[in-house]
Amino acid sequence: MEDMHDETSHTPGPARASTEAQHPTTTQLPAYGAAPGPAYPPPTGAPAGPPTSAFGPVPGTRPAGRRTAAGMLIAALLVGGASGVGGAALWTSQQDSDGSTPVRTSQVADTGTPVAAKGSVQAAAAKVMPSVVQIEVAGASGAGSGSGIVISSDGEILTNAHVVELAEGGGQMTVSFNDGTRARASVVGSDPLTDLAVIKAEGVSDLTPASLGESGKLAVGQGVVAVGSPYGLDATVTSGIVSALNRPVEVARDQAGNTTAYPAIQTDAAINPGNSGGPLIDMSGNVVGINSSIRTSGSGDPFGQTAEGGSIGLGFAIPIDAAMPIVEQIRAGETPTHARLGISVSDVRTDDTGATGAQIQEAGEGSAAAEAGLRPGDVITRIDDHPVTGSDALIATVRAYRPGDKVEVTYVRDGSTDTTTLTLGSDAAGA
Secondary structure, three states: OEEOOOOEEEEOOOOEEEEEEEOOOEOOEEOOOOOOOOOOOOOOOOOOOOOOOOOOOOOOEEEEEOEEOOOOOOOOOOOOOOOOOOOOEEEEEEOOOOOOOOEEEEEEOOOOOOOOOOOOHHHHHHHHHHHEEEEEEEEOOEEEEEEEEEOOOOOEEEEOHHHHHHHOOOOEEEEEOOOOOEEEEEEEEEEOOOOEEEEEEOOOOOOOOOOEOOHHHOOOOOEEEEEEOHHHOOOEEEEEEEEEEEEEEEEEEOOOOEEEEEEEEEEOOOOOOOOOOOEEEEOOOOEEEEEEEEEOOOOOOOOOOOOOOOOOOOEEEEEHHHHHHHHHHHHOOOOOOOEEOOEEEEEEOOOOOOOOEEEEEEEOOOOHHHHOOOOOOOEEEEEOOEEOOOHHHHHHHHHOOOOOOEEEEEEEEOOEEEEEEEEOEEOOOOO
16 A cells, blocks of 8 residues: 555655655545556656555555556447347337227336435435536646535635646646536645545536544444546446455655655545545445545556556545545645654564554653653554554554544563553654
8 A cells, every 4th residue: 555644754764664654555545537557657656565455555556546548548439239129119009999909109218316325325416416517637747637626606616636636736726516517726725644635627617515423423334425527537436345344545755754644534435546636435325535546456556657557346435524624724724733642663563562553752842742651662453442453554643643632552661561541742843
């Protein structure tokens, strides 16, 4: 998977990660429609390591959002038709009372749109569709397309940071709305650590903001629907279930060791390149996640440049509950902040004490972890009720919290398990 960011960061070398800017690893979908590789373009920095397992980075994942124009897959859509009667007419045979020759009559089938049943995929899709847009981006390094979610009537749109990367530094963006209208757009702000961005469409009004749900109330097995523009096919609807919750996903890591990661909603609803930035909704049509990455089946680099593309039923979305605090900071013109423990960690699958988790290598002086009594050698195994099976899981878990939140940390020291409660720090300048 690609890096996920948290406040921790993985430093080069023997499985060391720093909880200052580290992210779990999962593959993010290119934000643009039909890019033949994983994340298009890949987030800044080198791709992360292998995909995660149950609570670790998902192997072979890649950004699902953007598809680049170069290498775009062109699909021929074949419309088939049967010769003779097309099937729109129903033939009935009626026998006259006098026993004369039967008379055939043609009845034209009703082609009107059926009324959507409450709680159906049709009803959920109909509710969110006016709030879903296609985003086309072009810059000096290429072009691509992704998806977005209208969050204000005057044109603010939520999407993935990797969708708008090409537009930064002089690129151009165009937004296509559900009614067929188009508008130029500019970047309001982005946060690579959480792979979130807000853009603003120009000269628009009276848009329909999406209805936001609560990702914290989701349950495994619950029905969900994904909407977006995979491979440039706008207004595409797919459905499935929540396959897992709090899946550590790491989609990118920069040269400084900062990781893009998040505790993802895993779904089997088909998500493909171009879906990135679009909504994952519950059966009431409320947005519960932002589709951002996929697991791929091919071999090659984590971004899928040499791997087979397309959905294999393992898609990942950023929970809306974790996304909105960052989004509100961006909308307010602020620099997004992230919770941090202030430690560097490495994976411990099974040490001589039998502990599995994230082992502290360094604890910064005055950090949240140090102030709570944690020290090098301790193995963190749980944050509140979230299991920690490695550094990637720790990063993704902490990334779901906000600076100032209090958490209970379970750790193993010299073979004994203990807990401590601490207040998470912040990566804000001067904090």
